[in-house]
Amino acid sequence: MNDVRKKSVPEGAAGEGATVSDPAAGAILTIDLGAIRENYRRLKARLDGPRCAGVVKADGYGLGAGQVAAALAREGCDIFFVAFVSEGIVLRRVLGSVPAIHVLNGVAPGAEGEAEAARLTAVINSVEQLAAWRAAARRAGRKLPAAIQVDSGMARLGMAAVEVEAIAGDPQAFDGIDMTLVMSHLACADEPAHPANEQQRLEFERLRKKLPKAPASLANSSGIFLEPRFHYDLARPGAALYGINPTPAEPNPMLPVVRLQAKVIQTRMLEAGAGVGYGHSFHTPAPLAAATISFGYADGWHRRAASAAWFEGVRLPFLGRVSMDSIILDISALPPGRLKAGNLVELIGPSRTVDQAAGHAGTIGYEILTSLGHRFHRRYLNG
Numbered sequence: 001m002n003d004v005r006k007k008s009v010p011e012g013a014a015g016e017g018a019t020v021s022d023p024a025a026g027a028i029l030t031i032d033l034g035a036i037r038e039n040y041r042r043l044k045a046r047l048d049g050p051r052c053a054g055v056v057k058a059d060g061y062g063l064g065a066g067q068v069a070a071a072l073a074r075e076g077c078d079i080f081f082v083a084f085v086s087e088g089i090v091l092r093r094v095l096g097s098v099p100a101i102h103v104l105n106g107v108a109p110g111a112e113g114e115a116e117a118a119r120l121t122a123v124i125n126s127v128e129q130l131a132a133w134r135a136a137a138r139r140a141g142r143k144l145p146a147a148i149q150v151d152s153g154m155a156r157l158g159m160a161a162v163e164v165e166a167i168a169g170d171p172q173a174f175d176g177i178d179m180t181l182v183m184s185h186l187a188c189a190d191e192p193a194h195p196a197n198e199q200q201r202l203e204f205e206r207l208r209k210k211l212p213k214a215p216a217s218l219a220n221s222s223g224i225f226l227e228p229r230f231h232y233d234l235a236r237p238g239a240a241l242y243g244i245n246p247t248p249a250e251p252n253p254m255l256p257v258v259r260l261q262a263k264v265i266q267t268r269m270l271e272a273g274a275g276v277g278y279g280h281s282f283h284t285p286a287p288l289a290a291a292t293i294s295f296g297y298a299d300g301w302h303r304r305a306a307s308a309a310w311f312e313g314v315r316l317p318f319l320g321r322v323s324m325d326s327i328i329l330d331i332s333a334l335p336p337g338r339l340k341a342g343n344l345v346e347l348i349g350p351s352r353t354v355d356q357a358a359g360h361a362g363t364i365g366y367e368i369l370t371s372l373g374h375r376f377h378r379r380y381l382n383g
């Protein structure tokens with residue numbers, strides 16, 4: 001087992017679950033790092049001037065933060081965003097000392113020492129976080145980098161206007177702070193015509209003028225597809241790098257990144273009237289060929305998202321309920337004997353995009369990717 005781990009996880013890679021060998025796994029997750037790099041290039045090409053960061057929170061949207069960040073670094077990306085200090089510490093080990101690693105949720109009280117030691121950039125969301133980071137700078141005996149986040153109208157994270165005004169009038173507010181960025185986040189960027197976009201931009205303008213001068217950042221993936229006035233000095237894409245459509249009303253301008261395939265465990269012929277799966281929620285109306293695959297809700301496929309898998313372009317509907325570790329497929333659309341134990345059927349890939357899988361499950365591609373389980377064999381292409 002240790003040998004397998006050493007072979008399948010490159011030194012320093014942060015991807016959890018990258019440890020299962022192909023024969024031992026029930027399903028194979030293929031991640032095309034070349035496609036992530038191409039997506040990064042496509043986003044950069046839209047920016048024309050502003051820099052482009054990489055958002056790799058939640059283990060790189062479930063795909064392996066270390067692998068993804070290393071691939072982006074090879075494209076010249078040297079600014080990264082994670083959500084938690086814990087994620088930043090892991091990423092620092094992968095990326096070395098140079099790239100900036102921002103902690104979007106801010107540094108939780110008590111974690112300032114760890115964040116400073118890992119040379120992380122705090123995203124400051126409140127006056128309290130600013131005071132704690134100032135104190136950490138005093139203790140460390142050096143200036144500490146910080147991005148000031150203002151709430152321009154999402155009501156989630158960042159300083160409210162009154163807080164911005166309070167620190168704007170306080171000459172000591174930025175003692176020991178190296179303010180590297182002022183940022184905010186758009187609530188409706190994936191709806192280009194939504195009036196909140198321009199309202200947030202104007203509020204961002206108003207608030208950032210009260211703060212010390214620093215490069216500005218507003219756009220996530222979808223924000224990159226808004227007018228250039230939303231781009232500022234730095235864009236912060238996540239989803240689009242991973243192949244999720246940043247322009248849901250239009251065709252996807254990004255390359256697909258993920259392929260998810262599950263192994264067939266066994267096949268069987270069912271007689272008419274057979275009860276299939278838990279609760280016998282389905283009974284065969286006629287004799288039917290079925291296959292059971294090594295993949296279930298514990299792998300991140302919601303039970304309510306009953307759907308289908310594909311084999312060589314042929315759609316194989318799910319039968320009955322999704323189990324924790326297995327799903328039963330109707331394979332009668334295939335020639336008898338065509339599908340065998342050990343064959344791979346596709347759940348995400350050319351036959352069904354991440355966004356389509358999300359549509360079936362009543363959710364968004366972000367949730368599909370970050371729900372993916374930790375017992376797949378992970379195959380990284382074009383690293």
Ligand SMILES: *Cc1c(COP(=O)(O)O)cnc(C)c1O
Pocket residue numbers: 055057104184185219220221222236237238239240
């Ligand atoms: C997650 C996040 C991003 C990236 O958003 P995408 O929609 O995935 O591009 C950018 N900025 C902030 C503050 C975020 O929380």
